[in-house]
Amino acid sequence: MKRVFLRSVRDPWLFYTSLLLTLIGLFAIGDSGFARSIADGKGTVPREFWTQLFLMGISAIAFLACASVGEKSWRRWAIIAGLASLIGVVLVAVPGFSSAEGGSHRWLKLIPIQPAEFAKVGCIVYLAGVFAGRSPWPRFKRIRTFGLWLDNIAFPKIGRAMPAIIVATICILVAMEPDLGTACVIAVSAFAIFCCGGVTQKSIIAMLVIGGVGTALLVRFQPYRMDRLTSHSRRWEPEYIDSVGFQTVTSEIHQASGGLTGQGIGMGHAKYLIPAPTTDFIMATIGEETGLVGSLTVLLLELILVLRLLGLAGEAKTKFAHLFFVGFACWIGVQTCTNMMMANGALPAIGIPLPFVSYGGSSLLALWMAVGICQSLSRSNHLREVAEPVLDRNGGRDRRARLPGYRSRQARG
Numbered sequence: 001m002k003r004v005f006l007r008s009v010r011d012p013w014l015f016y017t018s019l020l021l022t023l024i025g026l027f028a029i030g031d032s033g034f035a036r037s038i039a040d041g042k043g044t045v046p047r048e049f050w051t052q053l054f055l056m057g058i059s060a061i062a063f064l065a066c067a068s069v070g071e072k073s074w075r076r077w078a079i080i081a082g083l084a085s086l087i088g089v090v091l092v093a094v095p096g097f098s099s100a101e102g103g104s105h106r107w108l109k110l111i112p113i114q115p116a117e118f119a120k121v122g123c124i125v126y127l128a129g130v131f132a133g134r135s136p137w138p139r140f141k142r143i144r145t146f147g148l149w150l151d152n153i154a155f156p157k158i159g160r161a162m163p164a165i166i167v168a169t170i171c172i173l174v175a176m177e178p179d180l181g182t183a184c185v186i187a188v189s190a191f192a193i194f195c196c197g198g199v200t201q202k203s204i205i206a207m208l209v210i211g212g213v214g215t216a217l218l219v220r221f222q223p224y225r226m227d228r229l230t231s232h233s234r235r236w237e238p239e240y241i242d243s244v245g246f247q248t249v250t251s252e253i254h255q256a257s258g259g260l261t262g263q264g265i266g267m268g269h270a271k272y273l274i275p276a277p278t279t280d281f282i283m284a285t286i287g288e289e290t291g292l293v294g295s296l297t298v299l300l301l302e303l304i305l306v307l308r309l310l311g312l313a314g315e316a317k318t319k320f321a322h323l324f325f326v327g328f329a330c331w332i333g334v335q336t337c338t339n340m341m342m343a344n345g346a347l348p349a350i351g352i353p354l355p356f357v358s359y360g361g362s363s364l365l366a367l368w369m370a371v372g373i374c375q376s377l378s379r380s381n382h383l384r385e386v387a388e389p390v391l392d393r394n395g396g397r398d399r400r401a402r403l404p405g406y407r408s409r410q411a412r413g
Contacts, residue, residue: 008067010378013308018356018371021301022059022364025282025357026052031266032277032285033359048278048359055361059368066372071380074373075320078129082166085122088115089173106177114362116174116182121370123167123186124193124327130163131197132320164194164207168214175218180225181352185335187211192330193323232348247281250274252345255287255295262291278359280351283343295340302336302355305329312378321377328370331355 009015026049033046091108092098092115098105106114167190175183191211195204219225228244235245254270257263268288271277277285287295309329316322332355339354341347353363 008064008372008375010067010375011308011312014305014312014371014374014378017301017304017308018368021298021305021356022056022368024298024301025354025359026056028282028286028357029278029359031289032268032271032282035271036277046278051361052359052364055364058361059365062365063368063372063375066369067375067379069373069376071318071320071377074125074324074376075129075132078126081122081129082126082163085115085119085126086166086170088122089119089170089177091115092177093173104177104179106179112361113365114360116177116179116186117360117362117366118369119170119174120182120186120189120331121328121366121373123170123190124324124331124370125373127163127167127190127193127197128320128323128327131193131323132318134160134198161203164190164203168210172214178222178225179351180215180218180222181338181350184215185331185338185352188334189327189330193327196326197319197323228348235345247274247276247349248342248345251281251284251287251343254284255344258288258291258294260291261293262287262289265289279353280339280349280358281343282354282358283340286357287343298354298357299336299340302332305355306333306336309374312374316377318377318380321380324373324377328374331370 029052030046030049033048034044037043037046088108092105097109099107099109101107106116108115167186171183171187174186191207194207199207219229231240231244232248234240235249241249250270250273254268258268266289268285270281270284270288274281274284283295283298286298290297306329309325309332313322313325313329316325335352335355338347338350338352339358342350342352353360356364356367
């Protein structure tokens with residue numbers, strides 16, 4: 001077991017930071033959920049705590065499984081990952097396959113998971129695999145006939161645009177669950193991969209325009225979304241403070257009351273008032289009970305994750321690894337900033353969990369699957385570096401290059 005663990009953990013910074021955030025989240029879930037658990041007569045330890053603890057074990061198995069798969073296999077399975085993501089969100093949209101909770105159809109009825117959470121990692125694997133094997137668009141001379149234009153320009157461009165079409169379809173279906181926050185995280189992560197994958201500037205501008213117009217339409221034609229957006233700046237007015245702006249205002253007040261070092265563990269009051277204190281607004285309890293110090297600690301750990309992923313992207317030896325690290329870094333960064341800005345009142349309530357910290361089995365499992373893939377790609381890059389021929393000072397092959405883990409002076413410098 002120790003050998004399996006050491007083989008899986010090729011990047012300690014990424015692994016132990018993720019583990020620390022998960023443990024902080026487990027403690028915060030137990031702390032913020034016990035008030036409602038006592039009120040419901042279910043004891044001092046909330047059900048969410050035991051569920052999250054159990055799902056940590058499932059996530060550990062998923063992490064080891066993903067870390068044991070090589071980069072070549074991930075590239076071969078990229079198309080399957082994209083299709084699985086699409087099928088998952090399609091099943092949620094089909095009546096009879098999903099179960100409603102809180103007015104949203106986000107869960108599969110047969111298996112209690114949220115396909116939208118797994119679509120995040122699935123889309124990143126899919127796009128990284130597609131762009132890793134894509135050749136540059138060839139330059140054609142002027143085409144005079146319509147038939148040649150169809151054969152050489154139109155149909156090939158439709159084929160090259162298929163990844164964007166698939167991701168856009170996934171985002172639209174997720175937004176219709178409704179879960180616009182998760183759809184935006186998928187879209188932004190995909191957009192980062194498009195930018196790093198060699199997409200032309202014209203295509204980037206077209207995606208920005210289409211994405212902006214599409215998001216505006218999704219907000220405009222959903223009354224509750226428009227109401228949240230227009231009333232957010234007036235959330236402190238008597239008309240909104242006890243309705244649309246209740247969660248945000250309550251979170252702001254109690255985080256501010258935490259001051260520098262907080263009210264003390266277990267001494268917060270936000271968990272008694274906020275409807276879902278263990279999920280999207282878990283930072284209300286963390287900020288109130290541990291103060292600015294605790295909030296900045298969580299933010300720093302999330303920042304370390306993002307910076308480490310960007311560092312791994314810069315060190316990556318293959319385009320697939322580079323794009324996956326970029327996409328995962330964007331996923332963590334965008335989701336963290338959105339959740340914290342929502343809890344602090346800078347954004348209206350969107351419904352995005354804090355990575356590794358908020359309660360949610362599908363989110364935790366998908367995140368640890370992504371961490372496992374990162375460890376797999378780090379191991380592949382390490383083995384590729386060791387396998388490179390190393391020359392000694394006299395121009396011959398250095399015998400030490402055959403030793404496991406040896407790096408030449410040129411590689412170290």
